[in-house]
Amino acid sequence: MSEQSVQEVALRVALERAIARKSDEYDRRAREYAAQLTRTKLDKTQVRGLETLAITTDKVSDIIDWLKLRVGRDSGRERWAKEGIGRDLVNELEWLREDARKIVEDARKIVDELRGGEHTAFAQTVDPDLERQVHLRLCREFLKHLTAHFEYLKAERER
Amino acid sequence: MSDLEYWLKRRQKIAAWSDRWQAEAARFADSHRDLLPKRITNTQLYSLGNVVRSARRYADIERFIRRQAEKAERTGRLDVQGYWNDLKDALGKLHDEAQALLKTLLSPRTSGREDLDMLHRELARLYVQHLIAHSLYWTPVKEESEQ
Numbered sequence: 001m002s003e004q005s006v007q008e009v010a011l012r013v014a015l016e017r018a019i020a021r022k023s024d025e026y027d028r029r030a031r032e033y034a035a036q037l038t039r040t041k042l043d044k045t046q047v048r049g050l051e052t053l054a055i056t057t058d059k060v061s062d063i064i065d066w067l068k069l070r071v072g073r074d075s076g077r078e079r080w081a082k083e084g085i086g087r088d089l090v091n092e093l094e095w096l097r098e099d100a101r102k103i104v105e106d107a108r109k110i111v112d113e114l115r116g117g118e119h120t121a122f123a124q125t126v127d128p129d130l131e132r133q134v135h136l137r138l139c140r141e142f143l144k145h146l147t148a149h150f151e152y153l154k155a156e157r158e159r
Numbered sequence: 160m161s162d163l164e165y166w167l168k169r170r171q172k173i174a175a176w177s178d179r180w181q182a183e184a185a186r187f188a189d190s191h192r193d194l195l196p197k198r199i200t201n202t203q204l205y206s207l208g209n210v211v212r213s214a215r216r217y218a219d220i221e222r223f224i225r226r227q228a229e230k231a232e233r234t235g236r237l238d239v240q241g242y243w244n245d246l247k248d249a250l251g252k253l254h255d256e257a258q259a260l261l262k263t264l265l266s267p268r269t270s271g272r273e274d275l276d277m278l279h280r281e282l283a284r285l286y287v288q289h290l291i292a293h294s295l296y297w298t299p300v301k302e303e304s305e306q
Binding site: 129 | 175
C-alpha cells in the first residue's frame with residue numbers, strides 16, 4: 001500500500017471515529033427536540049420524511065430548505081412552527097457545520113502526525129468538499145436520533 | 160474520465176455549489192422581505208418554482224421573469240418590477256457560475272452549449288429552491304391570508 005493510501009485510510013478512520021463520537025453526543029439533545037415534537041400535531045410519517053430526505057440527499061441545503069418550507073407552511077403553528085421548534089432545528093443543523101469543521105481539522109492533524117509532524121502535501125490536498133460532506137453526515141446522525149426518540153416517545157404517549 | 164466518474168463528480172460539484180449559494184439566495188430574499196408576502200405573493204413564488212423546474216431552456220425562465228416584470232410595470236408596481244428585474248440579474252449571473260463549474264470538470268463534453276444551458280438551469284433551479292424556502296420561512300402562509 002502506498003504512503004498516500006495509508007494516509008487516506010488513516011483520514012477515513014479518524015473521520016469515522018469522530019463522527020461516531022459526535023453522534024453519541026447528539027443523542028441527548030435530539031431526545032429533547034423529539035420530546036418537544038411529540039407535543040405538536042406531527043406524526044411519524046412527517047418526521048420520518050425528514051430523516052429519509054437526509055439519508056437520500058447529497059446536500060445539507062436540501063434538508064434546511066425542507067424544514068424552512070414546512071415552518072413557512074404551518075399557518076396554524078401546530079406542527080413544525082409550534083413554539084419555534086422548526087426554527088430551532090434549522091439553527092441546530094446549521095451549527096453542526098462548526099463540529100464538521102473541527103472534525104476535519106483534527107483528522108488532518110492526525111494524518112500530519114503520521115508523517116512525523118510534517119504538514120504534508122497530502123494534508124493540503126484533502127478534498128476541499130470534505131467539511132461539507134462531514135456536515136451532511138452529522139445532520140443525518142442528528143436526525144436519526146431525533147426520529148428514533150420521536151417514534152419511541154410518541155408510542156409511549158399513545159400507550 | 161469515465162462516464163460514471165464524470166456524472167458523480169458533476170453531482171458532487173453541484174451539491175457543493177448549492178450548499179455554498181444557499182446563503183446568497185437567502186440574502187436576496189432578505190433584501191426584498193418588505194415585498195413579501197403581499198406584493199410578491201407565495202403563489203407567484205410557487206409559479207416561479209414550477210417554471211424553473213419544468214423549463215427546457217434557460218430562456219424560458221428568463222421569459223417568465225421578464226413577463227412578471229412587465230406586468231408589474233403596466234400596473235405601476237415599480238417595487239415589484241424591481242424585484243423581478245433583480246431576480247433576472249441574479250439568475251443571469253449564474254451563467255458564469257455554470258461556465259466556471261463546467262471548466263473544473265475538465266471533460267470534452269463540457270464544451271457543448273446545450274450542456275452549459277442545462278447546468279445554468281440546474282443552478283437556477285437550486286437558487287430558486289433556496290429563495291422560495293427562505294421567503295416562506297420568514298413570511299408564513301398565515302400572514303398572506305390575513306392581509
